[in-house]
Amino acid sequence: MIRASIVFAVLLVVLVPLSLLAGRVWIDPFGTDSAAPNAALILMELRAPRAALAVIVGAGLGAAGAAMQGYLRNPLADPGLFGIAPMAALGAVASFWTGGLLSPALAAWSLPAFALIGAGLAMALLALIAGRSMSDGAGRFGGGAGGGIALFTLAGLMIASLAGALTALAITLAPNPFALSQIVLWLNGALTDRSWDEVWLAGPLVALGIGALALAARSLDALTLGEEAARSLGIDPRALLWLLIAGIGLTVGASVAVAGIIGFVGLIVPHLVRPLTDRMPSSLILPSALAGACLVLVADCAVRIAPFVTELRLGIALSLIGAPFFLWLLIKMRRGDV
Amino acid sequence: MRRLIADGLSVNRGGRQVVAPLNASLEPGTLTAICGPNGAGKSSLIMALSGLLSPARGEVRLGDARLSDLSAKNRAKALGYLPQGSDIAWDVAVESLVALGRHPHGDAVRGARGAAGRAAIESAIAATAIEGLRHRPASQLSGGERARTLLARVLAGEPDWVLADEPLAALDLAHQLSMIGHLRRCTQGAQGAQGAQGAQGAQDGLGHKQGVVIVLHDLALAMNHADRVLVLQNGRLVADGLPEQALAEPVIKEVWGIASCWLGEPGARALVTGPK
Numbered sequence: 001m002i003r004a005s006i007v008f009a010v011l012l013v014v015l016v017p018l019s020l021l022a023g024r025v026w027i028d029p030f031g032t033d034s035a036a037p038n039a040a041l042i043l044m045e046l047r048a049p050r051a052a053l054a055v056i057v058g059a060g061l062g063a064a065g066a067a068m069q070g071y072l073r074n075p076l077a078d079p080g081l082f083g084i085a086p087m088a089a090l091g092a093v094a095s096f097w098t099g100g101l102l103s104p105a106l107a108a109w110s111l112p113a114f115a116l117i118g119a120g121l122a123m124a125l126l127a128l129i130a131g132r133s134m135s136d137g138a139g140r141f142g143g144g145a146g147g148g149i150a151l152f153t154l155a156g157l158m159i160a161s162l163a164g165a166l167t168a169l170a171i172t173l174a175p176n177p178f179a180l181s182q183i184v185l186w187l188n189g190a191l192t193d194r195s196w197d198e199v200w201l202a203g204p205l206v207a208l209g210i211g212a213l214a215l216a217a218r219s220l221d222a223l224t225l226g227e228e229a230a231r232s233l234g235i236d237p238r239a240l241l242w243l244l245i246a247g248i249g250l251t252v253g254a255s256v257a258v259a260g261i262i263g264f265v266g267l268i269v270p271h272l273v274r275p276l277t278d279r280m281p282s283s284l285i286l287p288s289a290l291a292g293a294c295l296v297l298v299a300d301c302a303v304r305i306a307p308f309v310t311e312l313r314l315g316i317a318l319s320l321i322g323a324p325f326f327l328w329l330l331i332k333m334r335r336g337d338v
Numbered sequence: 339m340r341r342l343i344a345d346g347l348s349v350n351r352g353g354r355q356v357v358a359p360l361n362a363s364l365e366p367g368t369l370t371a372i373c374g375p376n377g378a379g380k381s382s383l384i385m386a387l388s389g390l391l392s393p394a395r396g397e398v399r400l401g402d403a404r405l406s407d408l409s410a411k412n413r414a415k416a417l418g419y420l421p422q423g424s425d426i427a428w429d430v431a432v433e434s435l436v437a438l439g440r441h442p443h444g445d446a447v448r449g450a451r452g453a454a455g456r457a458a459i460e461s462a463i464a465a466t467a468i469e470g471l472r473h474r475p476a477s478q479l480s481g482g483e484r485a486r487t488l489l490a491r492v493l494a495g496e497p498d499w500v501l502a503d504e505p506l507a508a509l510d511l512a513h514q515l516s517m518i519g520h521l522r523r524c525t526q527g528a529q530g531a532q533g534a535q536g537a538q539g540a541q542d543g544l545g546h547k548q549g550v551v552i553v554l555h556d557l558a559l560a561m562n563h564a565d566r567v568l569v570l571q572n573g574r575l576v577a578d579g580l581p582e583q584a585l586a587e588p589v590i591k592e593v594w595g596i597a598s599c600w601l602g603e604p605g606a607r608a609l610v611t612g613p614k
Contacts, residue, residue, distance in 0.1 A: 224427045225491065233439070
């Protein structure tokens, strides 16, 4: 864990200043030439908050992915499985509807606020289900072969698909074509034109979330041996689940609120980190946060530099890179190299 | 060391009674086998004894303390449970897997581990003879090595009681015997004495006679190696006592519906089965 953390921390320290220089306008750190007269302004008001957000969002999604894979004991798990991201997206889409009704000052905050409310609703719903599916030590549903976790995951998937359906409904009923394109664009995730406000909003929430996931880390290790063995080691499955709901809800909810849906980070990052660690779930959380930050930072620079008329959406770009990469990883896993 | 007592214990699962009220007082330093046909409630009983299933009626006590009154951590320190199967989710090295057993003591992670934790892990590794596998990832273990590693995980927690659900399933004859030998040594307090760490381990091990409860399908192994046998049928305790009594031919006829005959000497008996 320490080795992997150092690798990605060093990488991040190198990448952050580089990302500040990269973009449509390249900034020469040594030059005082007049090529970029607004360099200071671009740096401080555009690129620095954007880089900070990339780091925050990436760290949150990476840590959430590592925790999720540990909890479900499955390397194909993704933080989206709990239905938090779709619910946050649904909240954000709802804000496009109500945005016109609010005063401009409030309207600016309505999107992240609604997204956070959506994520909070998903968390409350999950906690309610957790309380029931994990009631009494053994679980009402038999407590046998992994009953509680499997059931809970299904419930999360249902929340996700319900939120997805409602989002699709909201899109088809969009009040006007402009709102429609706004919604679709936003759903694809981006870090364009973000300010320090979003940084101050998402930063503390993601930090809290990663803290909750770090608290769950030891229990995730014990789950390596299965649900029953973990309980015999003194793990309280309900307490663990609540920690995870809080951690994943905060990290993913805050990320969606400021950046829209950014897929694949939570799925891929733990795979990049795992070979550098002892493969225990607890060894993955911190390095995955750092690696996720690096990944989103690099991807965001790439979409900024890419020579398209309009900027490529970050969410789309990550899926474009992520899907083939993941396929390659699966083939490699099958050959037993990983 | 404390006794493990089932007092009027019954267990329900899915709204159905799977273990009917039973009494049993298990002595530390003994190896008790739970036998019975499939679906007789053996796993449910051992899970209830481990505190993983709450009793429907009655209670499980550890010495004077009710299991339900113990904190999860204290229960985990006293009762080591080895589930059926050998499910390992991640390709973790053997030593890290064994160290997971230290979880209730709070030193499952290397950085947090003191001398006592290290000694416990070393003696568990020595007691199950997996010194050579220390750095081997789980995916490269054979069935027997896996079983020994998972037993070492339980032993690393230094529990008063080791409760194992079919620890010999899917093992060949030689591995079955070596596994039961490892379990037998737990009851003799020999776990620490074999420890590679020497004095520290030996001192801890001396007089640390653990109690062992295992679910066993092989009646001959139960006959030859257990101090006591509990026979379950449809959730009822139908025989309880020394192996010769609890697994006498009439009991086997009654419970399994098989005519059979024990051959050989005490301690080296074989079961010959006839037609139904």
